[in-house]
Amino acid sequence: MHKKRLSIAIPASVVSDTPHLREKTSKIGLIGRTAAIFRVDEIIIYPDNPKTNQAADMELIATLLAYMDTPQYLRRRLFKIKPELQYAGILPPLRTPHHPLDRKIEHLKMGEYREGVTLSKIKEGTPVDIGVEKPALIPIEQLAMDKRVTVKVTNVEKRVEVGLVDRMDISEYWGYVVTVEKHPLGKIVKGRSFDLTIATSRYGVPFADVAEKIAEKWKKAETILIAFGAPAQGLYEILRREGLNLEDFADFVVNTIPMQGTETVRTEEALFASLAILNMHHSFKA
Amino acid sequence: MHKKRLSIAIPASVVSDTPHLREKTSKIGLIGRTAAIFRVDEIIIYPDNPKTNQAADMELIATLLAYMDTPQYLRRRLFKIKPELQYAGILPPLRTPHHPLDRKIEHLKMGEYREGVTLSKIKEGTPVDIGVEKPALIPIEQLAMDKRVTVKVTNVEKRVEVGLVDRMDISEYWGYVVTVEKHPLGKIVKGRSFDLTIATSRYGVPFADVAEKIAEKWKKAETILIAFGAPAQGLYEILRREGLNLEDFADFVVNTIPMQGTETVRTEEALFASLAILNMHHSFKA
Numbered sequence: 014m015h016k017k018r019l020s021i022a023i024p025a026s027v028v029s030d031t032p033h034l035r036e037k038t039s040k041i042g043l044i045g046r047t048a049a050i051f052r053v054d055e056i057i058i059y060p061d062n063p064k065t066n067q068a069a070d071m072e073l074i075a076t077l078l079a080y081m082d083t084p085q086y087l088r089r090r091l092f093k094i095k096p097e098l099q100y101a102g103i104l105p106p107l108r109t110p111h112h113p114l115d116r117k118i119e120h121l122k123m124g125e126y127r128e129g130v131t132l133s134k135i136k137e138g139t140p141v142d143i144g145v146e147k148p149a150l151i152p153i154e155q156l157a158m159d160k161r162v163t164v165k166v167t168n169v170e171k172r173v174e175v176g177l178v179d180r181m182d183i184s185e186y187w188g189y190v191v192t193v194e195k196h197p198l199g200k201i202v203k204g205r206s207f208d209l210t211i212a213t214s215r216y217g218v219p220f221a222d223v224a225e226k227i228a229e230k231w232k233k234a235e236t237i238l239i240a241f242g243a244p245a246q247g248l249y250e251i252l253r254r255e256g257l258n259l260e261d262f263a264d265f266v267v268n269t270i271p272m273q274g275t276e277t278v279r280t281e282e283a284l285f286a287s288l289a290i291l292n293m294h295h296s297f298k299a
Numbered sequence: 300m301h302k303k304r305l306s307i308a309i310p311a312s313v314v315s316d317t318p319h320l321r322e323k324t325s326k327i328g329l330i331g332r333t334a335a336i337f338r339v340d341e342i343i344i345y346p347d348n349p350k351t352n353q354a355a356d357m358e359l360i361a362t363l364l365a366y367m368d369t370p371q372y373l374r375r376r377l378f379k380i381k382p383e384l385q386y387a388g389i390l391p392p393l394r395t396p397h398h399p400l401d402r403k404i405e406h407l408k409m410g411e412y413r414e415g416v417t418l419s420k421i422k423e424g425t426p427v428d429i430g431v432e433k434p435a436l437i438p439i440e441q442l443a444m445d446k447r448v449t450v451k452v453t454n455v456e457k458r459v460e461v462g463l464v465d466r467m468d469i470s471e472y473w474g475y476v477v478t479v480e481k482h483p484l485g486k487i488v489k490g491r492s493f494d495l496t497i498a499t500s501r502y503g504v505p506f507a508d509v510a511e512k513i514a515e516k517w518k519k520a521e522t523i524l525i526a527f528g529a530p531a532q533g534l535y536e537i538l539r540r541e542g543l544n545l546e547d548f549a550d551f552v553v554n555t556i557p558m559q560g561t562e563t564v565r566t567e568e569a570l571f572a573s574l575a576i577l578n579m580h581h582s583f584k585a
Contacts (some may be wrong), residue, residue, distance in 0.1 A: 036389050039325045044388055050568060052560040078419035103322050108562040186560035221579055269579065274338040276394040282336060285568070286575035293555065293576050 015229040016181055018054045020207070021063055021288075022198060022240040024061035024251070026069045027280040030244070034073075038100040041074055043281050045081035047245045050109040051288035052186040058231045059201055061251050075193045077104065082188045083161070084112045086144035087130050091161060110185040111163075118145040121173060121275055125166045126183050129175070131156045141175060164186065198240065198248075198263055199255040208234035212248050212263035213287050215278065227265055231295050239291065241284055244277040260268045272283055302467055304340045306493070307574075308484060310347035311357045312535070313566040316530070320359075327360055329567050331367035335393040336340040337574035338472040339395070345480045345487055347529055347537050358382045361479045362392065368474045369447070370398045370414050372430035376415060377447060392573055396448075396471040404431040405415040407459060411452045412469050415441045415461070427461060435459040449473065484526065484534075485541040485548055494520035496550040498534050498549035499527055499573050506553045506576055517581050525577065527570055 023044065028037040048056055058074050060067045060224035076097045081104050083091055092098060106112070111128050121127075129143040131151075139156040141164060143229055151164065152174055163183070168174035180187040194201045202210060209230045221229075231237065240263065242248035248266075249259045269287040270278055278286075309330065309544045314323040334342055344360050346353045352509040367390050369377055378384060392398070397414050415429040417437075426434035427450060437450065438460055449469070454460035466473040480487045488496060495516045506513075517523065526549065528534035534552075535545045545552055555573040556564055564572075 033389070035321065039322060043329070046561070046565075046568065049560045050564060050572075051555060052558065103319070105565070219579070253417060269575065270336060271579065272338065274335045274395055275332070277392075278336060279332075282332065282571070285571045286336075286578075289555065289572035289575045290579050293505075293557065299579055 016054075016184070017234065018181060018236045019052065020055040020057055020236070020238045021048065021053050021284065022057040022059055022201070022238060022282055023073065023074075023178050023284065024241065024243045025058055026061050026243045026245065028070055028074060029062075030279075034097075035100045035103070037073065038077060038103055038280055040222070041077040042081065042104040044074075044284065045107065046105055047079050047185070047281070047285050047288060048078075048189050049109050052179070053189050053288070055190050055192055057192045057194055057201065057238075059196075059198045061198070061246065063197070063254065067177045075191045076161055078189075079192045080104065081107055082191070084128050084144060086116070087128060087142065087161065090130050090142065090159065109188055111188045113144065115295045116145055118147055118173065121145060121169050123166055123169055126178065126185075126187070127166065127175065128163055128188075129162050129164050131158055131160045131162060132181065133158050136217035143173075143175065147173070151177065160188050160220045167243070189246060197251075197255050199252050199257040202238065202240075202262060205236075205238075207236045207238040209237045210263045210265075211237070211239045211291075212259055212266045212268050213239065213269055213283055214247050214249060214259065214268070215268050215273065216247070217266035217268040220269050223265055223267060225228055227267075227295060230264060239287060241280050241287070244279050302340075302470070303520065304467065304522045305338065306341040306343055306344040306522070306524045307334065307339050307570065308524060309360075309566055309570065310527065310529045311344055311353035311360065312347050312529045312531065314356055314360060315348075316565075320383075321386045321389070323359065323364060324389055326567055327363040328367065328390040330360075330570065331364050331393065332391055333483070333567070333571050333574060334364075334475050335395050335472070337578045339475050339574070340467070341472060341476050341478055343478045343480055343487065343524075345482075345484045347484070349483070349540065357479050361477045363387065364475075364477045366390065368477070370430060372402070373414060373416050373428065373447065376428065376445065386462065389448065393474070395474055397474045399430065402431055404433055404459065407431060407452050407455050409452055409455055412464065412471075412473070413450055413452065413461070415448050415450050416442055417446045419444050429459075429461065431459070433459070435461045437461055483537075483541050483558055485538050485543040488526075488548060491522075491524070493522045493524040495523045496549045496551075497523070497525045497577075498552045499525065499555055499569055500531070500533050500535060500545065500552050501554050501556070501559065502535060503552035503554040505557045506555050509551055509553060509557060510580055513553075514573055514580060516550060525573060527566050527573070530565050533583055
């Protein structure tokens, strides 16, 4: 059985109130950590301000989040030096199962999963760097070079052989993928048809009031989206600009921080609070 | 009736895994925001590592948290320039009711609360800077200079008069106080006798399993403590070093992040998750 697939959508403007790249990096670091702690499968970054060109912010967020999700041993091969990564050193490690610290080939176990990157192919198949002393081999298949792959160890005898797998088939949490969307949020959701869409807003109903109803839908859903707005403009406003009503767009519009003590709540703060609450309610029903 | 008083206890080592002051400042900024979003009344900082001298870290955390809680208009008078504040510029604003943006004396309303600092006393009483063009007066009372006070506007006629109030008597959220403790956590809690003490630990019971029991105690409690450990050593270990058992120390030991996707959860992350969940469950029973 496939796992549930949990996606979150965050606006490009999440970093726009932070002037310096170093603090933008800190903030994106927190978002990556939050996603991993609560086992998010996909982070969708969407443009929320048609008046400005948000391409650079989206690129920055996507690069840093993907960098965080990449095991240390693959980073140098997959990421060229670029200005966005200037402060990547301050990004906190995810410490997820797909970032193994063991680099010894003799410790590899049959059936173990690893993240890898394909090397130049040979006639027996495709060698792949899986973070141990020597490359493993994907037999027969001839894959393009420098592609990130998820593999399962199928042979640890004479030489290490691995096979391609779909990360959604792994029962442990296996990190997130990052999707950069050019379309506005309403259009994205229409095109993707999630089984359950939850929008967060301080004008929504308190989560506790609809917790049971959400739980019912959650149980049956295979694809779930939780959408977040920006402090400067919430989801009601963002969708209104597309001519959409938030209630039509989402199955539930919930407030996860009733009686907030501060005038505004930032996106990364709402993200943490909402995922913590949803995780507490649904983690055993996954 | 007095409000409930919500205290949180965080270990000094919360900033010890972050090498640079700038990122320490970011992290403390997040802790201050979290406290304000969830209307925390007191942040207790406790030493959690007897093997090292944590005085500098505790001083840093306390200074930055107090700085965040201080309205902008009082900061220059209350905080001398010191190295801990080098990156104070990146601290996010709290945007709480006790940080009013209106600086006009003619907009002051009778009964309005303000944070102020006492100026040199005169025979009519003590002038106090409350962030408007001219000082207000606390009549008769002769207070020491440069003391931070919470006041209520009692006269807006010829001259502005204000009276001292206890911040716990204000129904709006009025920020937090910071307490630096020299004693280890077990001793602190013994000396303070909170009506309800909740400890967080990944080895605790899932919050959902004891939510109802906590709610019962929460309703009656006037003073509540929520205690957090460090990622390098959880509360079980921290208390064991004092010869204490966590279960004896706390009314409840709860895990607020069941099925965490990452190997460790940092203190500031556990803080956000736990307060979000407790707030959702208890905000309307406050």
